[in-house]
Amino acid sequence: MSLTLEYLRSIYHLPFNELITRAQEVHRKHAYAGKMHLCSAKSIKTGRCPEDCAYCPQSVHYKTFVEPQAPLTEEEIVTAARRAKALGAERFNIAAAWKRAPKGAQFNAILASIPQVREMGLEVCCGLGSIDDEQSTALKNVGCSRYSYNLDTSKEFYSKIITTRSYEERFNTLKSIQKSGLEICCGGILGMGESVDDRLKLLLELSQLDPVPEAVPINALVRVKGTPLENREFVDPIEFVRFVASTRITIPTTMIVLAAGRSEMSKEMQALCFLAGANSILIDEKILTTDNPPFDEDLKLLQQLGTA
Secondary structure, rough: OOOOHHHHHHHHOOOOHHHHHHHHHHHHHOOOOOEEEEEEEEEEEOOOOOOOOOOOOEOOOOOOOOOEEEEOOHHHHHHHHHHHHOOOEEEEEEOOOOOOOOHHHHHHHHHHHHHHHHHHOOOEEEEEEOOHHHHHHHHHHHHOEEEEEOOOOHHHHOOOOOOOHHHHHHHHHHHHHHHHHHHHEEEEEEOOOOHHHHHHHHHHHHHHHOOOOOEEEEEEEHHHHHOOOOOOOOOOOOHHHHHHHHHHHHOOOOOOEEOHHHOOOOOOOOOOOOOHOOEEEEOOOOOOOOOOOOOHHHHHHHHHHOOO
């Protein structure tokens, strides 16, 4: 059956108990629901991003708490990965605030670090902005298995959040990355002022990628002083959980990553997200530049839920 917006609306607006039950049934059919996948993301180049994403404290267009930092060296990337491994991470995301990944020494340092991170037993994901076919192939050849590149929101709402890169450019970059054989990690942000339909249109776009994303990060807007979205209200918890459940039903095999914004989520909200089908979280004290729950709090919650 070809998915439509009308169908996604019918799923999303189910009575809450029925929606969660269906999401659980799908999740149990395709994955073990008692295991939480732990990932860690490290910003290896921070600040001075030329993009104007309205949510991002790293944009050069906004005055925020972020101080630009020089790119990390190969040794520093490996050290950060070793720390993530010690916390229990199974995947390490190398991220950088670039519009387009550069060529030369900085990119070569990333390539040199990836085999060392793989030797630790960690899967490697990269999120370096736009990359060309040559760079995609190079990343895959040294052991990167997945590339992180979000669509963020619907095509219709996108221009209200970002003007420095078109939605079509993002979508075409995703398809190019997939051609190289890399998996994709692609999702969005809730709470930026978008409508429920905007969220469902994003989900529809994700479901129509071929193949569908191997991971879908679902972020709650982190409201950062100095950005255009600093005064937004935090996303409604029930709406957030509904979107998680709808994603699980729509893309049954994907890993749903509960990503940014968890520092503002109650443990009950997080537990409902897990019940709705989220099966991965980002750990460590920061998600790139914004706060994340302390790892001991995460561990305590996962132990309480029996998913540690």
